[in-house]
Amino acid sequence: MELLELTAYLSAGIAAGVVNTLAGGGSIFTLSLLLFMGVPAPLANGTNRLGILVQNISGAYTFHRSGLLNVKQSLIFIIPSLLGALTGAYIATDISTEHMEDIVGALMVFMLFSILIKPSTGNKRIQTLGQDLFRWYFIPLFYAIGFYGGFVQAGIGILIIVSLSLSASMPLIRSNAIKMLIIALYSLPVVLIFVFQGQILWLAAILLAIGQLSGTWITNRYLTKIEGIDKWIKWIMIVMISITIVKTFFL
Template identity: 35%
Template structure:
């Protein structure tokens, strides 16, 4: 692996880790970057999951330390999510690169809209409702969340936040603590599917993980409220450019 690739992967990972910490959507940067470096879409998808799994393990530790951790509910939602993730991962492994790239481009634009509009904040309610019916509804919903996460993963955090906000009314802090645990668990199963099918580049994946870790550290240790405007501007430009590339609008 050339020095250029190492630097590019570290920069992409750092940007992704930072974005995932302060807003979300980091995979919108790392997935296209891996594809642009020449990895087939399935391998880029599997490789990206190494860094994401490590990142979520770190996040789980932090939430546990702060006392925001509901093991029972997390496991309850993780089981259907894991089943869905296996299905989604198998679809991603077998899908031709050209089709996957076009789907990814459309998803990137959709997730970008979620980032900019922040519908999850409008959906959040102060009225928690964890009745049996609500829990069953959440389990069914998370089976489909798992399929999406296993298939593409990019932007799944926003989907989880919106889903739990509507169904349970939990606070964003509690939802985020559930999110990182559920994603970490189903990431293991989906990553296993990619590994079994030989769709992981370990060198790039571990290098990316270093960048993600650095970005997460930067994002959690610096106040970025004043920089939010610029983060969004950069994200919009980067995502639209990468989506245009994936759709074949132009080459670079």
């Protein structure tokens, strides 16, 4: 691997780590880069998972140690998400390269529009605390979310946070903690599925994982204090997604 590629993977990993720590959607950076580098969509989908696993394990542990994550109360979200992710990952490994590229390309178009129209979540850490209202529809809702996460992953963090905030009236900081726990727990078996199917490029995956852990550390140490950091991230994401769309459909 050339120095330019190595730097690109580390940089994309750092960007993903920053975005995932602030809210979610960082996989857009890593998946976009892998596709731009010419990695086939099924391989890109699998390679993207190692960094996601290690970052969310680290983040969930940090939240738990800080007393911001109640694992027992999160089981209603974790169990259906895990089952859905296993189903989604199994199906993803069985799809042809051509069809997966079409799916990922369409997903990128959807993500571009969602970023353009969604209100910025920013790096707010405190919101009004609501009650956790456990309802029956959490099970099918989070099974569907898990299925999507196992199938592609990109944008899953935003989806989980929005679902928890709207359906369970949770503040952002608690939603973010549960998001990391959900993704960490379903990512381990999902990574194993992609490993057994031979759909991980290990050097790229390791570089992205190192970058994501670095991005998490940088964010917690420095970036949460910077006013307007979310706006810069938003426009970088727009550029990355736009380049990926052009590469996928027109080049």
